[in-house]
Amino acid sequence: MQISPSFYDSLSIVEATSIQKRLRENLNISSLKKEIHIIGGADISLNRFSEVIYAGIVLLDYQTLTPIAYSLIKSKTTFPYVPGYLAFREIPALMMALDQLELKPDIIMVDGHGIAHPRRMGIAAHFGTLVSIPTMGCAKKKLYGKYEEPPLLKGAYATLRAKDELLGFVLRTKDKVSPVFVSPGNNMDFDECLQIAKHCMGKYRLLEPTRRAHEHVNLFRTGQLKEGFHYINQQTLF
């Protein structure tokens, strides 16, 4: 057997929904009270119409936002993309990428939503209930909730909410670009989520952890990087 069969692939949407409702009981949105030295960025890449998915987690030094190492895994998924159920499609592969890490990050930023989800179980929240590392989500588009457009200045933000419940934030990561949506996944609170997101803003629209993860899984899919765990050669100038 080349690829581990996934339990998630056998689920129906109805079954997936009940799993989300059950996992929601395990959510813990409270301060991580821990210093962050390494942050991980998680993302997946795939060819259209293919069941093969390329997953990756890139580790960055939190202070400098410099990539330190990365884990890449090629896997398969048959669970379809259905808004609200992204976790069932991507988590099995992300779990393999995490297991393969020889160095574990203090927190992980996942490409997708945390609790900014109809049942508060976006991929980052779901992943966070399955692993021992705090998680948060950063998505490029809204899935659930309402918000007012934040000012067009980098760093400006608005709250994302459902009824009166706070779900996350809509953050302008760069002047005059569409904002990103950040929300806690598990074992982190709202303020920390926002502070971390602001800390990770670079010169691009995407936050550095997810931007680097996206970059790496794409290089992997196109054959420019190899599967496995690799430290990044910190080349010294001169």
Place this chain on the structure above:
DNA sequence: GCGACAG
């Protein structure tokens, strides 16, 4: 019944 709808 009609929109909205992560990747």
Place this chain on the structure above:
DNA sequence: ATCTTGTCGC
């Protein structure tokens, strides 16, 4: 998500 040229704005 991925494909994909030119084009508009700063």
